[in-house]
Amino acid sequence: MTPSRWPVVLGVLVGSGLATVGVVSALEESKPVLLAGWVVGLAVAHDLVVAPVVLGVGRLVRRWPSVAVGLLLSGVVVLFAFPFVRGYGRRADDPSALPRDYRAGLLVVLAVIWAAVALRALVNGLLSRSCPPRPMCRRARWTDDRSSS
Amino acid sequence: MVLAARRLLRFRSPLHDTRTAALLGVALGVAFSICFLTGVLSHLIQQPPSWFTWPTGPVWLYRVTQGLHVATGIAAVPLLLAKLWTVYPHFWRWPPADGVAAGLERLALLPLVGGALFMLASGVANIALWYPWGFGFRDAHWSMAWVTTGALAVHVGAKLHLTRQALADRQPLETHGGLSRRGFLGGVAAAAGMLTVATVGQTVRPLRAVSVLGPRDPAVGPQGVPVNKSATAARVREAIVDPAYRLVVDGAVERPLSLSLDDLRSLPQREAQLPITCVEGWSATGWWRGIPVGALVRMAGGSDGAEVDVVSLQRRSSFRRSHLDADRVRDPDTLLALELNGAPLHPDHGFPVRLIAPNRPGVLQTKWIERVVVR
Numbered sequence: 018m019t020p021s022r023w024p025v026v027l028g029v030l031v032g033s034g035l036a037t038v039g040v041v042s043a044l045e046e047s048k049p050v051l052l053a054g055w056v057v058g059l060a061v062a063h064d065l066v067v068a069p070v071v072l073g074v075g076r077l078v079r080r081w082p083s084v085a086v087g088l089l090l091s092g093v094v095v096l097f098a099f100p101f102v103r104g105y106g107r108r109a110d111d112p113s114a115l116p117r118d119y120r121a122g123l124l125v126v127l128a129v130i131w132a133a134v135a136l137r138a139l140v141n142g143l144l145s146r147s148c149p150p151r152p153m154c155r156r157a158r159w160t161d162d163r164s165s166s
Numbered sequence: 167m168v169l170a171a172r173r174l175l176r177f178r179s180p181l182h183d184t185r186t187a188a189l190l191g192v193a194l195g196v197a198f199s200i201c202f203l204t205g206v207l208s209h210l211i212q213q214p215p216s217w218f219t220w221p222t223g224p225v226w227l228y229r230v231t232q233g234l235h236v237a238t239g240i241a242a243v244p245l246l247l248a249k250l251w252t253v254y255p256h257f258w259r260w261p262p263a264d265g266v267a268a269g270l271e272r273l274a275l276l277p278l279v280g281g282a283l284f285m286l287a288s289g290v291a292n293i294a295l296w297y298p299w300g301f302g303f304r305d306a307h308w309s310m311a312w313v314t315t316g317a318l319a320v321h322v323g324a325k326l327h328l329t330r331q332a333l334a335d336r337q338p339l340e341t342h343g344g345l346s347r348r349g350f351l352g353g354v355a356a357a358a359g360m361l362t363v364a365t366v367g368q369t370v371r372p373l374r375a376v377s378v379l380g381p382r383d384p385a386v387g388p389q390g391v392p393v394n395k396s397a398t399a400a401r402v403r404e405a406i407v408d409p410a411y412r413l414v415v416d417g418a419v420e421r422p423l424s425l426s427l428d429d430l431r432s433l434p435q436r437e438a439q440l441p442i443t444c445v446e447g448w449s450a451t452g453w454w455r456g457i458p459v460g461a462l463v464r465m466a467g468g469s470d471g472a473e474v475d476v477v478s479l480q481r482r483s484s485f486r487r488s489h490l491d492a493d494r495v496r497d498p499d500t501l502l503a504l505e506l507n508g509a510p511l512h513p514d515h516g517f518p519v520r521l522i523a524p525n526r527p528g529v530l531q532t533k534w535i536e537r538v539v540v541r
């Protein structure tokens with residue numbers, strides 16, 4: 018199958034049209050340079066800081082897939098919850114804005130994640146001990162890849 | 167730097183493969199498309215061009231589209247991070263590109279990656295009411311949405327062939343006892359589901375108890391309804407309790423009106439159950455009681471088919487004036503509300519009078535109204 022050229026051409030045509038709308042709109046905005054700085058800064062921060070750290074941690078836990086999944090879930094939820102826990106947006110005049118105890122909420126979510134990871138590891142351990150022939154344990158272990166099935 | 171990175175990548179997981187990237191890419195493409203379309207829709211509703219009209223019903227429609235916009239953006243956070251992790255080894259590819267076309271394609275990845283990160287980061291910060299940057303959220307989120315979607319279109323066009331090949335190739339992935347592809351993708355899906363459950367109760371009321379990270383609780387606020395801008399923040403605290411307060415109805419009318427609060431209370435009232443729906447993705451239903459805008463226009467002798475601008479006491483706000491098209495003016499549920507859930511409006515809900523109309527964003531439901539201009 019030779020790749021057809023038309024999706025590439027169409028992508029560039031449609032894409033540059035859409036992006037032009039955005040660039041024109043950004044230039045009308047008062048601080049386009051600051052905006053561009055944030056966009057590039059986020060990409061750089063991800064590629065040079067976040068990704069290497071995640072990769073390094075991933076290497077450390079590569080023999081414990083359950084732990085890796087637990088860390089994946091925990092990392093995402095901590096990242097998301099950060100501004101809520103810090104309460105940057107709290108307003109004295111509006112108690113209905115950010116009304117919850119987000120620190121407690123985050124701890125509850127983390128507890129649920131690690132309880133689920135522990136339970137799954139326990140179940141997998143029991144199953145793999147009780148039925149060694151692999152085809153019998155179709156969904157028992159997540160260290161086997163069966164996304165082909 | 168490059169050497170250190172290459173050393174780190176030498177022991178890389180087999181999950182940095184094309185099929186994993188393709189599966190995540192498809193999910194991410196769907197999520198970003200939903201966000202873009204619902205976002206553009208919300209923008210059109212707020213600043214309608216002449217060719218655009220947004221219906222008055224069903225009353226829950228905007229609540230669904232905007233709830234979907236925010237929920238999908240939140241669910242896309244783990245999808246984007248997983249996708250970037252999967253393709254990360256390509257970042258250190260050497261030479262960076264073979265040929266001009268490939269170089270341009272790589273360059274387009276900067277607005278794509280930076281833009282996608284910016285869209286999700288700025289969106290999450292906005293629902294957390296956190297503005298750590300020096301520019302307006304709305305314009306920046308809007309501009310970057312077009313840039314990011316444009317870069318995404320280029321990327322999809324360039325990767326379509328590779329993606330289709332990868333999706334057709336169902337070879338199992340040998341992960342040598344490490345995390346499997348199914349385990350990884352299951353974890354990413356679980357992260358998306360977990361964030362959804364932890365937040366979506368801000369608009370899906372039955373889930374409010376489990377949405378422990380929801381930026382709002384639809385039952386918490388004055389009179390059991392959340393508030394986005396308080397009377398204090400809007401600097402109207404004194405103006406709204408001024409005994410000289412009058413609601414003025416003028417413009418294209420035969421008999422301009424000037425009504426005190428008692429006059430307003432003595433007019434025939436109507437009750438409607440309508441949601442207040444914030445662009446930030448939360449919503450809460452309330453029982454509103456007040457005077458239909460259409461009735462007021464008829465009382466003043468305005469024409470059938472008149473359009474109306476509702477103006478707030480709030481002085482400095484881009485949402486001070488809210489436009490109602492003829493369909494909304496005719497809709498009997500478009501109210502100048504005096505009461506919410508059986509009690510006079512709390513100052514933060516717009517005392518003495520606020521606008522509440524079906525199927526529109528909360529920022530257009532102007533509070534602390536002083537003037538109705540018929541056009």
